[in-house]
Amino acid sequence: MQRLRARLAGSQGGFGRGLLALLSRDKLDEDTWESIEDTLLTADVGVAPTQQVVDNLRTRLRVEGGESPDPRTVLREELVELVGPDLDRRLRITGEDGRPGVVLVVGVNGSGKTTTVGKIARILVAEDKSVVLGAADTFRAAAVDQLATWGERVGVEVVRGPEGGDPASVAFDAVKSGVDRGVDTVIVDTAGRLQNKAGLMDELGKVKRVIEKQAPVTEVLLVLDATTGQNGLIQARVFSEVVDVTGIVLTKLDGSAKGGIVVAVQRELGVPVKLVGLGEGPDDLAPFDAGAFVDALLG
Ligand code: GDP
Numbered sequence: 001m002q003r004l005r006a007r008l009a010g011s012q013g014g015f016g017r018g019l020l021a022l023l024s025r026d027k028l029d030e031d032t033w034e035s036i037e038d039t040l041l042t043a044d045v046g047v048a049p050t051q052q053v054v055d056n057l058r059t060r061l062r063v064e065g066g067e068s069p070d071p072r073t074v075l076r077e078e079l080v081e082l083v084g085p086d087l088d089r090r091l092r093i094t095g096e097d098g099r100p101g102v103v104l105v106v107g108v109n110g111s112g113k114t115t116t117v118g119k120i121a122r123i124l125v126a127e128d129k130s131v132v133l134g135a136a137d138t139f140r141a142a143a144v145d146q147l148a149t150w151g152e153r154v155g156v157e158v159v160r161g162p163e164g165g166d167p168a169s170v171a172f173d174a175v176k177s178g179v180d181r182g183v184d185t186v187i188v189d190t191a192g193r194l195q196n197k198a199g200l201m202d203e204l205g206k207v208k209r210v211i212e213k214q215a216p217v218t219e220v221l222l223v224l225d226a227t228t229g230q231n232g233l234i235q236a237r238v239f240s241e242v243v244d245v246t247g248i249v250l251t252k253l254d255g256s257a258k259g260g261i262v263v264a265v266q267r268e269l270g271v272p273v274k275l276v277g278l279g280e281g282p283d284d285l286a287p288f289d290a291g292a293f294v295d296a297l298l299g
Contacts, residue, residue: 022039033058044261057074076295087272093218093219099214101184101218102175102185102211104188104217108235109192114189117189118133137190161173168206169210190207223249223251226258237268247271248274275288
């Protein structure tokens with residue numbers, strides 16, 4: 001998590017540090033509380049959670065004689081609580097009855113889906129797991145080629161179909177290959193065209209149905225670009241109405257000043273952030289940990 005700290009601190013200074021500076025002032029007057037509120041809102045934490053944290057901080061940092069509490073300790077505790085220290089963030093990558101676990105990766109184009117699929121494969125291979133990738137984003141030839149490149153790099157099979165072919169058919173073939181070969185995990189990259197919710201619903205619904213003829217989908221990861229703020233939240237909502245999302249991957253956290261999106265999206269969807277993308281490189285994906293994340297924000 002050293003790297004997370006360096007990345008967050010490097011690009012955004014972490015909104016936690018701004019809060020800490022405000023809370024460390026000699027006098028916590030109304031102007032200061034307003035600035036604290038603004039800092040949280042600007043970081044995309046959302047209105048209700050912001051109010052909650054400000055209320056808690058006000059109560060806990062009120063000095064009533066005796067020793068004043070340490071602002072850093074109190075702030076850290078409040079932010080960790082906000083991020084959710086007890087959420088189950090484990091990836092469900094293994095199947096049952098000798099069948100592979102199937103991870104469906106969804107999200108709008110450009111959010112970092114294909115890159116994330118490659119990075120997850122790399123992590124699994126490093127753990128000696130066998131993996132098959134399905135390039136079901138058949139609408140973008142570049143996406144299929146990009147996944148094929150990841151496959152070569154990581155050393156895993158990539159199942160692909162003809163350009164413009166049926167995504168469900170590629171997903172079916174990928175999972176079939178995984179079942180036949182007895183691999184641990186099949187990861188399926190999907191297309192993320194959001195122009196038409198009914199179309200998306202049809203497509204993802206069909207992809208899921210054909211996969212489940214062979215093995216249950218064990219994890220549906222929604223990939224979300226952390227730099228997109230409120231717009232990203234709207235997209236997240238649409239996807240969660242179409243498929244049962246079980247985890248969020250927040251990408252491009254290295255380039256975002258809005259770490260608060262972690263809080264907002266978890267509240268919005270009621271599912272935990274499980275992984276974070278911290279750059280374009282193959283190793284730039286990390287499991288999400290509330291304490292480490294808050295420490296990185298505090299710098
Ligand atoms: P897709 O269309 O959703 O499959 O998105 P891609 O995987 O093609 O990613 C879109 C762009 O985002 C590419 O240039 C990636 O290298 C970049 N990208 C993906 N994840 C991250 C991340 O965590 N940090 C940064 N800085 N860039 C990322």
